[in-house]
Amino acid sequence: MAGAVVIIKFIKRILAGFQFLTIVPTPRSLYSDDATEIGKSSAWFSVTGLFIGVMSALVWFVAKKFLPADVSCFLVIVVTILLTGGLHLDGLSDTFDAIAARGKSQEERLNIMKSGVSGPIGVAAMIVIIFLKYLLLKNLTAQSAVSPLYILTVFPIAGRFAATACLYLGKSAKEEGLGFVFISNTGLVEILTCGVLTIFIASGANFIFNHISDPLNIIGPPVLTHTGVYIFSMFATAFLQGKFGGITGDHAGAIIEGGEIIFLLAYSC
Template sequence: MIKKIAAAFEFLTIIPLPLPKADAPVWDESSIGKSSSVFPIVGLIIGGAYLLCFIVLRHVLPASVCAVVVITLGAVITGGLHLDGVSDTFDALAAKRTPAERLSIMKSGSAGPIGVAAVVLTLLMKYALVKELLSNAHISSAFILLTYPAAGRFAATAAMFTGKSAKPEGLGWVFIEHTGVKEFMAASGFSFIILTVLNIYLNNGGGALCASFHSIAIIILITLAARISGAFFLRRFGGLTGDTIGAFIEGSELMFLLYSTIITGGAVCQRGFI
């Protein structure tokens, strides 16, 4: 388990760990790829960093500033790779080219106006949703900060399980190739436990049955979105790449935050989200 978390941590963040790197002799492609089963746990750890930051700042700064700091911290932890994926993916999608030419545009590294606009809109939407939820008395701020990055990383596993790699090489291909039913079910189980337990513990008033229902709903929604996105990227690029997976992580975080906002607005389960 620790080995899988270490491999997943290296893939999803830029934080160095005192453990062998993914290219060390102790690793093999199967071990690296199958670490997608613990992606939600890595997301929970990232959420713990968000929560710690919020606890330190909430007594001296308004929710709006705390939201900006949390989102900035997320970009730092990931090295901005997911946002770069948003930019590259939308730049490539905007080009009226063949799938192979779109892949070349995606790998170019330059940011065009469509890509920049996509990143700005992603950040604005995330800021608005995080700020709203941190200010909402009907839902625990700790729950939101811990779970939305976990949901986003589960989305990566779902995309790898339901999608196809655009090229038979690279780290993205290794994960997609070795993310099977077992890895997807494990990631789904971890996500269910994280969402349900934290909701029951942190959102007082929500029952176990209601919590379980909404956890399952989120897992299903993200998986369906992964399947639809995978089919879309298959037509546009010939499959998934690291950039499209990064973009899907960002999109799934927004999906989770939007779902949470809608549910709390409806006062479901007495107090907040679930």
Template sequence: MKILLLAFQFLTIIPVRVKGAVTEKEVGRSGLFFPLVGAFQGIIGALAMFLLVLLFSVPVACGLVVFILIATNGGFHLDGLADTFDAIAVKSTGNRTEDRQKRLSVMKDSATGAIGVTAIVMAVLLKYLLVSSLFEKYDAMSAVYLVFLMPLFSKWSILPVMFHGKPARDEGLGRIFVDGTTRAVLLLSTLLLVVIYVFAALLSSMIDLLPSINFLIVSGLSLYAFSLLWSLFCSRRFGGLTGDTIGAAGEIGDLLFLAIASLWF
């Protein structure tokens, strides 16, 4: 129960209180419940979308839902995305060790640079356009269903990043989560993703089970491949993962899932 509460504490703005002392091991293993937190955020997004499309035009409703989903985690992932892209933009001096240290220093700086701001704007704009495109291609209920699935998949996609990655620093949340994401944690989180997805598919009357299973496989494999590539990229660019690069992975995972969904049905 404690690691479940920790997962909500780290991924949402819900004022969760965790009783007793918390160990680094418990914090690291809280990733097991990231898909469940994603499902919770997905329910909020889907309910908001269902209600808002009754009150506003689809473009306005999509914009409000994107804002609501960002608000559920306090913009944590967008902040990580901005810091990561600011660090990526650091010009190379030809010395890999010095370059990595400089990038990590930029990433740790609380000030957001022009590249970071651009990354935030582009990410939010792309998410808005992709969510809106769901309503252009499919019926409203299918689009709402996909809005529910988006954070479920993107939060799960963080687990392979942490499993395959290594920490860039000897301290910080990045190291704690990387060390805590064991093979068992990854497998159990994947099982949790499948259980939630199949349960949601069975409850959904507009999508029969077989295409849903195919979509689960394709989306899961695509996001896993992205996670692996992202961890390798961060290893080369920064020497490993940080809390910011992990948060950025979740934000990019949202966009990748929406792109797959827009092309699928």
């Protein structure tokens, strides 16, 4: 009985991650309304990333049979935006708009983000990140050194790991809201769980798609690339805390986008 309770708790936390990171319908009866349980779902963000990655790989695999390679990669971008409802891009846009505001206090920058109005810098940031991601995916899926299915499956996982790292490393800019719930409940257990799960999934994908038999080569690249993603999260979180006095949910969304780019750049070099 105790084991069943633990399993149900884990399932509810995983579903909470889907509820807040995607637009995938999740029956409210299947996940907890408790703030602590919602916040601790950050440990399982990699599972949400895996779902997005599998859908991305599936779309690319099917599309490339009927469409040009560049169109197939474009559809991958579209699918990731649709599955997340553009939530992370919105966070990226709000973050850059607030950073670009000159001579503003931390409180004024937070109010700019809260307004929900996208300014020219925010729109430009979205365009740049989408275009850069498209170019990286196009180049990576055209080369033969690493399986495109591996790249497409894992890059969304890297972004969600980056978000959990941000929530662990940062302090909340506000004592309210969804960002506060996640930040205040993401501790050492959550980041370690997410990190181990991320490496496990990425290594499994590396083994399956790249047909690698050497254990060191199976786990080595995922460890190196996700260490880079963690370091990016560490510096990005410190920078944002300096600008805003803390971290918000929008910042976590921006770091998801950045984490995906870092992963893709690592395999492009």
